[in-house]
Amino acid sequence: GENVEQHPSTLSVQEGDSAVIKCTYSDSASNYFPWYKQELGKRPQLIIDIRSNVGEKKDQRIAVTLNKTAKHFSLHITETQPEDSAVYFCAAPFTSNTGNQFYFGTGTSLTVIP
Amino acid sequence: DAGVTQSPTHLIKTRGQQVTLRCSPKSGHDTVSWYQQALGQGPQFIFQYYEEEERQRGNFPDRFSGHQFPNYSSELNVNALLLGDSALYLCASSLAGTFTGELFFGEGSRLTVL
Numbered sequence: 001g002e003n004v005e006q007h008p009s010t011l012s013v014q015e016g017d018s019a020v021i022k023c024t025y026s027d028s029a030s031n032y033f034p035w036y037k038q039e040l041g042k043r044p045q046l047i048i049d050i051r052s053n054v055g056e057k058k059d060q061r062i063a064v065t066l067n068k069t070a071k072h073f074s075l076h077i078t079e080t081q082p083e084d085s086a087v088y089f090c091a092a093p094f095t096s097n098t099g100n101q102f103y104f105g106t107g108t109s110l111t112v113i114p
Numbered sequence: 115d116a117g118v119t120q121s122p123t124h125l126i127k128t129r130g131q132q133v134t135l136r137c138s139p140k141s142g143h144d145t146v147s148w149y150q151q152a153l154g155q156g157p158q159f160i161f162q163y164y165e166e167e168e169r170q171r172g173n174f175p176d177r178f179s180g181h182q183f184p185n186y187s188s189e190l191n192v193n194a195l196l197l198g199d200s201a202l203y204l205c206a207s208s209l210a211g212t213f214t215g216e217l218f219f220g221e222g223s224r225l226t227v228l
Contacts, residue, residue: 006156034216043118043204043219044157089156093215094170101147101170102217104156 006105023090139207
């Protein structure tokens with residue numbers, strides 16, 4: 001399988017500041033890395049992902065960077081807003097003949113203080 | 115477009131009982147994965163079903179079993195319930211053969227074992 005570690009477990013930032021969450025993975029064959037946001041009592045939802053053939057991907061205030069050599073990837077949220085408060089999970093795949101099977105980090109609880 | 119639907123949303127059982135959880139995948143998806151999410155933790159992979167067969171399995175005992183039907187819907191069964199089985203059970207659907215195998219989650223079934 002895959003071993004995914006995520007840090008920090010909790011993060012508090014002032015509104016407008018940036019937040020960074022980091023994950024490491026173990027399987028060098030992993031080729032796709034999604035990030036999920038889970039609001040309280042809600043389902044995890046994909047917010048951004050990156051394939052292994054690129055080093056960075058941006059979508060408005062959210063970006064993900066990938067370092068395949070070091071086997072780590074990070075989520076960057078700029079100009080944070082109170083609605084960014086949620087638990088964020090990274091994931092990495094173990095690939096089988098039916099596709100990717102995902103292993104998740106333990107989550108980062110982000111609080112944006114107005 | 116119907117997303118992933120799960121039932122029931124909440125249920126309470128006592129130790130030793132058995133439970134069945136149900137999932138209908140997103141329209142067009144053929145693969146169903148089940149995850150257990152304990153409070154404050156990331157989703158833990160239980161198993162994946164494709165073409166009505168269990169294709170991948172995580173580190174869960176045989177008390178956890180499942181089934182996939184010809185219409186791609188799926189059931190998760192847990193026998194001889196333990197207190198530690200209390201968790202949110204998430205169903206995620208995906209489409210086999212795609213590069214990313216992006217997961218779409220249901221809202222989950224929250225199981226409480228007393």
